[in-house]
Amino acid sequence: MVSCMLRNVIELLPRLRPKHIRILKILLQSLPRYQYVPIDVLAVKLKMKSSVARKILQHLIDLGLVVAKEKGYEGYRLSRWGLDLLALRKLRNFVELQSVSHRIDVGKEADIYVCYGADGSPYIIKAYRLGRTSFKKVRSARPVYHVEAGSWFAMSIKAAKREFHVLSTLWGVGVAVPKPLIWAYHMILMDYVPGRELHKVRLRNPLSIFRNTIEEIIKAYYVGGIVHCDLSEYNVLVNEETEEIWIIDWPQWLPTSHPEASEYLRKDLEQIIKYFYRKYKLEFDVLWEIVETVSRKYFDQSREAS
Secondary structure, three states, X not given: OOOOOHHHHHHHHHHOOHHHHHHHHHHHHOOOOXXXXXXXXXXXXXXXXXXXXXXXXXXXXXXXXXXXXXXXOOEEEEOHHHHHHHHHHHHOOOOOEEEEEEEEEEOOOEEEEEEEEOOOOEEEEEEEOOOOHHHHOOHHHOOOOOXXXXXXXXXXXXXXXXHHHHHHHHHHOOOOOOOEEEEEOOEEEEEOOOOEEHHHOOOOOHHHHHHHHHHHHHHHHXXXXXXXXXXXXXXXXXXXXXXXXEEOOOOOOEXXXXXXXXXXXXXXXXXXXXXXXXXXXXXXXXXXXXXXHHHHHHHHHHHHHO
């Protein structure tokens, strides 16, 4: 599968038997110890002869799910598409995913796909892709990521789990984020939200959208105990008809107990203020007054709750 896409991977699921899934899982579980798992180790774990394991592995290589070591000892590792298949299989235990439509965004850290259930309901899949060139160049600016045993796959899985946790927390306290449904390895399945990125739209009522955005940022901080830490016009989605907004992309988040949390909150607010000032020529004083009013409301509520 030379030009494999996520939509191709989901189509492979019915063609695989339990023995194929078992090998893929063993390759993933072996990451902390081996970059390429030796054939004799695989044979022992599978409780089968090396010759039999080799035939199954060749089939998985032909499908693009496994990569063989080219030099030195005979060894095998999971491919990116093999990890995708394991994740999609787990997602399908929660929602009967019928198809993956298209990729709607390619970021430094993850790809975003639209997919559909058997009943036609749309969903969003976020698949972390840590380790590609675009991310390696900025890793030094990402303090929450640390290269560890188990390669970039392990980091992608850890990042997805971390974001799923924060989305669940924020959704639970009423912050406007896409509803997280399930975490599967390096993927998060979320409800589809009918919005476009803030920088791609020309708002009819920018002050109202600004107020809604600030409301969610401050609510996340005082009610959810979370600060985004990387907020901009690229990770705010807007529905132009309803004026609903959703804040997305939370991999950099920090708890408000972090010593630099208030500084990151200030930077997030400044980024949004500067954007609305530049694009819509809204006055700084008016924007800051909205920030102060909303902040005071949630600060007072947090004091009353405590």
